[in-house]
Amino acid sequence: TKWKGLAGEVAGYDRDPEVRRIAAEIGLVDTVCDSLSDVVRDADLVMLCVPVGVMGAVAAEIAPHLKQGAILSDTGSVKQAVVEAVAPHVPQGVHFIPGHPLAGTEQSGPRSGFATLFVNRWWLLTPSETTDPQALAKLRAYLEGLEANVDTMDAPHHDITLAVTSHCPHLIAYTMVGVADHVRRVSHQEIIKYSASGFRDFTRIAASDPTMWRDVFLTNKEATLDILGRFAEELFVLQRAIRTGDGEMLHDYFTRTRAIRRGIIDAGQDTDAPDFGRVSKQAGE
Ligand SMILES: NC(=O)c1ccc[n+]([C@@H]2O[C@H](COP(=O)([O-])OP(=O)(O)OC[C@H]3O[C@@H](n4cnc5c(N)ncnc54)[C@H](O)[C@@H]3O)[C@@H](O)[C@H]2O)c1
Numbered sequence: 001t002k003w004k005g006l007a008g009e010v011a012g013y014d015r016d017p018e019v020r021r022i023a024a025e026i027g028l029v030d031t032v033c034d035s036l037s038d039v040v041r042d043a044d045l046v047m048l049c050v051p052v053g054v055m056g057a058v059a060a061e062i063a064p065h066l067k068q069g070a071i072l073s074d075t076g077s078v079k080q081a082v083v084e085a086v087a088p089h090v091p092q093g094v095h096f097i098p099g100h101p102l103a104g105t106e107q108s109g110p111r112s113g114f115a116t117l118f119v120n121r122w123w124l125l126t127p128s129e130t131t132d133p134q135a136l137a138k139l140r141a142y143l144e145g146l147e148a149n150v151d152t153m154d155a156p157h158h159d160i161t162l163a164v165t166s167h168c169p170h171l172i173a174y175t176m177v178g179v180a181d182h183v184r185r186v187s188h189q190e191i192i193k194y195s196a197s198g199f200r201d202f203t204r205i206a207a208s209d210p211t212m213w214r215d216v217f218l219t220n221k222e223a224t225l226d227i228l229g230r231f232a233e234e235l236f237v238l239q240r241a242i243r244t245g246d247g248e249m250l251h252d253y254f255t256r257t258r259a260i261r262r263g264i265i266d267a268g269q270d271t272d273a274p275d276f277g278r279v280s281k282q283a284g285e
């Protein structure tokens with residue numbers, strides 16, 4: 001926001017005094033406030049950037065201090081649970097428009113952000129039927145000012161989509177790293193020394209913030225369990241193909257998954273891993 005000069009003043013608050021100290025030190029915001037009530041009092045846009053599990057408690061605390069006409073949004077990775085937790089606290093005359101930037105890394109904390117984090121990344125908004133179109137247009141224009149691509153969808157659809165594209169992949173990465181940790185026949189030293197790049201990618205994801213991801217799974221329970229159920233079924237099919245030596249099945253399956261990867265690259269969404277693009281081009285595709 002500061003990079004693009006999109007706001008007259010950017011104020012921030014975190015309940016952790018160390019986070020507030022660092023934010024002031026690195027100039028993350030113009031003003032570091034000492035309380036939630038102070039930080040929201042005169043704000044035209046309030047962005048809740050806390051773990052999904054505490055969104056409701058924070059909303060309840062700020063509610064009496066929100067300015068009439070203000071836009072209230074959030075960055076939570078799950079949307080339906082945030083709507084349920086936050087909406088009941090939102091006063092008349094305040095526009096609540098939930099959101100989720102599909103941008104981030106395994107790092108968390110005030111030093112992890114950077115000005116161009118949202119450039120050419122999706123920022124999903126989940127307005128309701130009663131959302132004021134002018135407030136929605138204003139928020140969209142602000143996010144586009146950050147050079148994000150904005151799309152809207154309803155909250156349940158967001159949650160099942162992200163269960164597929166983000167939440168379950170994280171759980172699978174956490175699990176694989178956990179498995180490596182528990183395998184007795186391969187030492188920890190060997191795992192570190194011979195870590196192939198696939199496993200290294202998993203360890204990056206599995207280093208993501210435990211509080212954030214605990215809350216994601218506890219609040220997007222139904223969708224993640226649905227997709228994990230399908231994952232388990234397909235895993236059994238692949239296991240059987242390996243056991244029975246069904247090479248044709250494995251080859252067909254991997255050909256289809258490779259096409260998905262190519263689709264992501266062709267859509268210009270592969271901003272993080274240019275190496276992979278290079279590898280597939282070298283393979284003559
Ligand atoms: N990290 C990512 O890749 C990413 C990407 C998109 C969305 N998100 C979502 O954005 C939100 C924030 O994630 P993050 O990565 O910025 O986490 P973070 O850990 O960097 O920041 C969260 C902050 O919230 C503070 N906090 C916790 N409870 C609080 C409370 N009651 N009052 C005030 N502050 C409180 C913590 O002290 C912490 O500094 C989460 O809901 C997450 O799901 C994260």
Ligand SMILES: O=C(O)C(=O)C[C@]1(C(=O)O)C=C[C@@H](O)C=C1
Nearest residue numbers: 077101102103104105106165166
């Ligand atoms: O690259 C990463 O570290 C991420 O996982 C970022 C990622 C994602 O799954 O794409 C993680 C969670 C957020 O809600 C949005 C973005």
